[in-house]
Amino acid sequence: GAASKGEYRHFMLKEIYEQPAVISAALEGRLSDTGVLVESFGPEAATLFARTRQIHIIACGTSYHAGLVARYWLERYAGVPVQVEVASEYRYRHPVVPEDTLFVTLSQSGETADTLAALRYAKTLGYIGALGICNVPGSSLVRESDLTLMTRAGPEIGVASTKAFTTQLIALMLFTLALAKSRSDAPLDAGEQGEIVQALKALAPICQQVLALNDEIEVLSQAFAEKHHALFLGRGAHFPIALEGALKLKEISYIHAEAYPAGELKHGPLALVDSEMPVISVAPNDDLLEKLKSNLQEVRARGGQLFVFADKNVGIHAHDDTQVLHLPHIHEALAPLLYTLPLQLLSYHVAVLKGTDVDQPRNLAKSVTVE
């Protein structure tokens, strides 16, 4: 049943392994051969999306990181300007809301106090509507939103969010495609839309291949157990994936971790790099690859120990100071989903080595329903 760990030692590990199945569930019945079925978001969706000229996304924690990934997707593929903010800041400032702005909340539980307060506040600010992307049917967030899309991850017990995050990314890619389809001036043409749809349909088995790297990731994790700090690097839509990787490590292994957009390294964090600072980077095959490679060279030149998760085709290979795990090639649009998985497994194994309470980390709650 949902509340049993089955063959797994922790709920977190079980939930990591459920991802291929829940990713398929999140796509079920929402795609045609060529695009997304816009009515999946509700009967009003097509009208609202056609009117949408700006988007404000509000969330907390891991859900906030999903929103940061979505900004790259929505601007690139749907051509809509996006702002993303944590709910606890948004709700206490005085946001200026341009005409025809859609408000979007992301929440696993649908009960996070700050996110709900932000939604209620937003309703007084003149948005054209509120879309809630959520994992719990019937939650407050779902009841109070105009449009909803359920992420269908099933119950998530581990405090550190895993499958809820990747299914949020699926939901956000569906949202991106739906918005692109509803707008005549979207940068994404029908051909590219079809390619992403086919890539979505092929995603679950590729995730399975990445999870099969588990034993190698477990070996890598030994290098972290005695460390006090770690630095995560990514560029573009993979900067938020680096943020999420660092959050996972902090939450369950209690190792201080920071994430930086790799191009910003030289403006400060490079001063921290020495042989005691492991640097983790994700290197998918995208436009920013060559830039990322030179950022990694900056780390190497300072004696940093690199751990790189790289597309098998990009020509990043292991050296004395660089450990590399190769991932299968994936459509660029979906790479953030795939590169999340090894970072989840890495944190999990570091936490197990350190003997922390993986499913119930100290001081944290699964759902923060009071401010």
Ligand code: G6P
């Ligand atoms: C808590 C949890 C996090 C989660 C955040 C937002 O801090 O420990 O895992 O990301 O709340 O929760 P939500 O249910 O709104 O996604």
